[in-house]
Amino acid sequence: MSFAEIQKRAMAEWEMLQYSQTPRILVGAATCGRAAGAEAVLRAIDRELKQRNIDAIIVQVGCIGLCYAEPLVDIIKPGHPRICYGNITPEIVAQLIEDYLVKDNPRPDLALGTIGDGAVDGIPHLFDLPVLKSQLRIILRHCGFIDPTNIMHSIANGGYAGFVKTLGMKPEEIIEEIRRSGLRGRGGAGFPTGQKWDLCRRSPGEEKYIICNADEGDPGAFMNRSLLESDPHSVLEGMLIGAYAIGAREGYIYCRAEYPLALERLRIALRQLEEYQLIGDSILDSDFSFHLKIKEGAGAFVCGEETALMASIEGKRGMPRSRPPFPAVSGLWGKPTNINNVETWASIAAIMQRGATWYTGYGTGKSKGTKTFSLVGKVERTGLIEVPFGITMRQIIYEIGGGILEGKRFKAVQTGGPSGGCLPSDFLDTPVDYDSLTSAGSIMGSGGMIVMDEATCMVDIARFFLSFVQLESCGKCIPCRWGTQQMLDILEDIANGRGRPGDIELLQELAESVKDGSLCGLGQTAPNPVLTSIRYFRDEYKAHIEEKRCSALVCNALVSYYIDPDKCQGCVICLRSCPAGAIRGGKRVVHVIDQDKCTKCGTCLNVCPPRFAAVVKASGERPAIPEEPVAVGLASNNRGGQQQVWPLQAK
Amino acid sequence: MASSSVVQGAQALLQEQEETIEERLNEILSSYQGKKEELIPVLQQVQQVSGYLPEPAMKRIAKFLKLPESTVFGVGTFYAQFKLVPSGRNIIRVCRGTACHVRGATCILGEAEKQLGIKPGESTSDLEYSLEATACFGSCALAPVMVISNSVYGRMTPARVKEVLANVGGEK
Numbered sequence: 102m103s104f105a106e107i108q109k110r111a112m113a114e115w116e117m118l119q120y121s122q123t124p125r126i127l128v129g130a131a132t133c134g135r136a137a138g139a140e141a142v143l144r145a146i147d148r149e150l151k152q153r154n155i156d157a158i159i160v161q162v163g164c165i166g167l168c169y170a171e172p173l174v175d176i177i178k179p180g181h182p183r184i185c186y187g188n189i190t191p192e193i194v195a196q197l198i199e200d201y202l203v204k205d206n207p208r209p210d211l212a213l214g215t216i217g218d219g220a221v222d223g224i225p226h227l228f229d230l231p232v233l234k235s236q237l238r239i240i241l242r243h244c245g246f247i248d249p250t251n252i253m254h255s256i257a258n259g260g261y262a263g264f265v266k267t268l269g270m271k272p273e274e275i276i277e278e279i280r281r282s283g284l285r286g287r288g289g290a291g292f293p294t295g296q297k298w299d300l301c302r303r304s305p306g307e308e309k310y311i312i313c314n315a316d317e318g319d320p321g322a323f324m325n326r327s328l329l330e331s332d333p334h335s336v337l338e339g340m341l342i343g344a345y346a347i348g349a350r351e352g353y354i355y356c357r358a359e360y361p362l363a364l365e366r367l368r369i370a371l372r373q374l375e376e377y378q379l380i381g382d383s384i385l386d387s388d389f390s391f392h393l394k395i396k397e398g399a400g401a402f403v404c405g406e407e408t409a410l411m412a413s414i415e416g417k418r419g420m421p422r423s424r425p426p427f428p429a430v431s432g433l434w435g436k437p438t439n440i441n442n443v444e445t446w447a448s449i450a451a452i453m454q455r456g457a458t459w460y461t462g463y464g465t466g467k468s469k470g471t472k473t474f475s476l477v478g479k480v481e482r483t484g485l486i487e488v489p490f491g492i493t494m495r496q497i498i499y500e501i502g503g504g505i506l507e508g509k510r511f512k513a514v515q516t517g518g519p520s521g522g523c524l525p526s527d528f529l530d531t532p533v534d535y536d537s538l539t540s541a542g543s544i545m546g547s548g549g550m551i552v553m554d555e556a557t558c559m560v561d562i563a564r565f566f567l568s569f570v571q572l573e574s575c576g577k578c579i580p581c582r583w584g585t586q587q588m589l590d591i592l593e594d595i596a597n598g599r600g601r602p603g604d605i606e607l608l609q610e611l612a613e614s615v616k617d618g619s620l621c622g623l624g625q626t627a628p629n630p631v632l633t634s635i636r637y638f639r640d641e642y643k644a645h646i647e648e649k650r651c652s653a654l655v656c657n658a659l660v661s662y663y664i665d666p667d668k669c670q671g672c673v674i675c676l677r678s679c680p681a682g683a684i685r686g687g688k689r690v691v692h693v694i695d696q697d698k699c700t701k702c703g704t705c706l707n708v709c710p711p712r713f714a715a716v717v718k719a720s721g722e723r724p725a726i727p728e729e730p731v732a733v734g735l736a737s738n739n740r741g742g743q744q745q746v747w748p749l750q751a752k
Numbered sequence: 753m754a755s756s757s758v759v760q761g762a763q764a765l766l767q768e769q770e771e772t773i774e775e776r777l778n779e780i781l782s783s784y785q786g787k788k789e790e791l792i793p794v795l796q797q798v799q800q801v802s803g804y805l806p807e808p809a810m811k812r813i814a815k816f817l818k819l820p821e822s823t824v825f826g827v828g829t830f831y832a833q834f835k836l837v838p839s840g841r842n843i844i845r846v847c848r849g850t851a852c853h854v855r856g857a858t859c860i861l862g863e864a865e866k867q868l869g870i871k872p873g874e875s876t877s878d879l880e881y882s883l884e885a886t887a888c889f890g891s892c893a894l895a896p897v898m899v900i901s902n903s904v905y906g907r908m909t910p911a912r913v914k915e916v917l918a919n920v921g922g923e924k
């Protein structure tokens with residue numbers, strides 16, 4: 102079948118679906134949707150439709166990115182616009198089917214918005230909502246719209262047209278087009294993709310490889326997972342284009358084992374490519390042949406590093422080696438190899454479909470196009486977003502993300518994962534692009550964006566990242582293996598109240614050695630979260646070291662629990678729940694926590710009835726409290742005068 | 753403390769498992785060509801079938817792939833996915849990734865430890881449960897997250913940990 106014929110068939114299938122006279126129900130069934138309960142919702146839909154004898158088409162789509170409102174269900178009634186509903190439960194969906202499909206009430210109270218042409222009274226247009234208004238969808242354009250297990254849906258929406266176009270071009274022309282697009286690698290370092298391809302293409306050798314890096318090891322990032330689950334064909338199309346331009350006949354997708362659904366969708370997508378002769382020998386009867394294998398990771402963060410990843414494909418321990426030689430010269434099995442991130446490959450497909458000139462219309466000077474981010478942490482609307490470079494952090498966090506959770510104060514935003522840094526509020530108005538983030542001391546990274554509020558302790562975060570890299574260090578080079586351990590030891594000391602003057606300087610000195618001396622990117626960047634947190638939150642480090650105070654009340658060794666004698670009603674709930682038996686008192690007698698016995702488990706704080714809210718967590722200060730239990734109501738007298746103010750009385 | 757009958761039960765189970773592993777190993781290896789780069793996929797499949805990498809299996813695999821046993825063992829110990837001792841029938845994995853960390857993963861892990869009576873990396877003596885702390889399942893927007901088999905549970909609270917674990921137990 103020629104590609105034109107495949108396209109025709111795909112269009113016919115897609116249009117039949119679009120203009121079908123049966124209602125369609127779209128359920129976001131990517132991993133995040135399922136984690137929120139999409140499978141139970143799917144079962145409920147099935148049950149309800151059967152019970153009521155309603156004919157409807159159910160499509161499991163990928164993730165549109167509004168994870169905060171998941172599970173998401175969209176309903177398209179013939180002749181009506183598509184309506185997207187959020188926070189769906191089996192009960193709600195049953196009601197919705199009754200109200201909208203059976204009767205004709207679109208339930209604006211449950212709807213997030215309409216999608217596409219037309220309007221419904223009382224329901225806003227989804228893409229006009231603050232969460233989507235400043236987003237620009239290029240990479241994610243099909244996510245949540247197509248069935249990711251049906252290649253026809255992809256092709257009907259322009260999929261593989263870019264690849265077929267490139268088959269008629271010279272490889273040099275393709276590389277030039279990519280170079281003109283200004284595309285930079287989305288896996289972290291931001292190396293210009295066109296240049297990388299050119300190096301590999303020119304490397305001598307018949308046998309060449311291309312690799313898709315889907316290891317996505319940055320904890321807190323899920324852009325690659327979501328894309329692979331929602332639109333795997335965009336990534337595969339990019340790889341076909343790359344293989345043709347570079348002259349590779351074999352390729353690998355290295356995907357982490359923690360992503361079972363992404364792996365499954367990739368396998369399905371590959372089978373469909375074979376079915377339509379879009380992969381394998383003599384693709385579409387041309388003289389271009391390309392074979393692609395999927396390799397499953399085995400749980401090692403360092404395998405995201407390109408040389409370690411290749412060692413892992415070869416069946417070895419995933420340990421990096423020094424570069425040069427770069428993979429473009431000597432990579433997989435010593436052959437020239439080009440490795441790109443999932444999102445880079447997907448961007449390629451979009452660029453070849455619409456052209457470099459169109460692509461450069463988005464973004465800023467040296468950062469062209471769009472980038473996806475996983476917006477997570479202490480933000481109201483968590484999810485997957487795609488924005489043009491140049492947007493500010495403030496727009497991302499406050500407009501798209503809806504601000505900080507529970508109205509708390511913003512403290513920092515972490516980008517670049519364990520290789521990146523934490524930026525304070527001074528940088529909220531900095532444009533997000535490769536160079537601004539680097540000059541601020543962080544990096545773009547792969548797209549993890551973790552928002553932190555005042556209840557986050559920066560020393561704890563630095564310790565968190567250090568313990569992560571320490572655990573994941575492959576152990577090959579000493580600066581990384583032992584340097585990160587030493588840094589972690591110091592951070593543990595600081596967090597546990599054993600910090601000493603000079604620790605900050607020692608950390609900085611060690612950090613420089615680890616950066617300079619490590620073999621691969623893991624060690625070279627591992628100190629970044631520590632360095633940026635010292636740079637921007639030095640006071641917090643000092644408070645931990647000098648005053649033994651953790652203002653965010655996170656470092657357990659530095660916090661204590663007290664019972665406010667003015668609020669305690671002597672109900673004995675906490676007294677009975679304390680696993681350490683550290684609370685004294687009795688019925689109608691103000692309770693007192695024995696600080697020597699207290700294990701700081703926080704049980705008392707959790708069980709104290711909210712109407713009393715008598716348990717207080719404090720750090721660095723000991724409030725004025727009675728030494729011994731006293732009758733309720735007598736506490737103020739017992740701690741010497743009315744003047745003393747609860748709870749912040751210094752020691 | 754586990755009673756001795758529980759330990760005996762576990763041992764019998766182990767032996768039974770090792771016998772089936774032997775049978776299944778031949779079957780697994782027959783679908784591979786014996787190339788060195790097949791090592792990780794082979795180990796993954798063996799682990800999927802038996803829940804861990806038994807020593808005799810690793811020796812057989814070394815022979816099959818013409819690799820020194822030390823190489824097989826080296827790979828088996830390098831990757832976090834591979835287990836050298838049997839793990840529980842139900843593997844409870846709590847995310848310790850960044851997003852989950854800032855949204856209270858420590859409490860979730862603490863509650864799971866309390867409910868199961870084991871620390872991360874350990875299994876209950878009846879091999880019913882294992883507890884693991886893993887960084888990131890990619891459902892960070894629904895943090896904190898817990899994973900049992902391939903089911904991801906999002907927006908966890910200590911109370912929900914208790915509820916979910918009670919249901920896992922109920923299925924046995």
Ligand SMILES: Cc1cc2nc3c(=O)[nH]c(=O)nc-3n(C[C@H](O)[C@H](O)[C@H](O)COP(=O)(O)O)c2cc1C
Pocket residue numbers: 285286287288289290291292314315316317318319402403404405406407408440441442443445547621622623
């Ligand atoms: C420790 C470490 C982990 C990495 N993890 C990933 C990863 O998970 N995904 C990824 O695409 N790149 C990762 N990289 C970057 C890769 O080495 C490589 O630069 C990238 O895949 C190149 O693709 P790009 O040019 O499209 O960005 C990592 C690098 C280091 C040093």
Ligand code: FES
Pocket residue numbers: 320321322847848849850851852853887888889890891892895896897
């Ligand atoms: S950080 Fe927990 S799922 Fe990603």
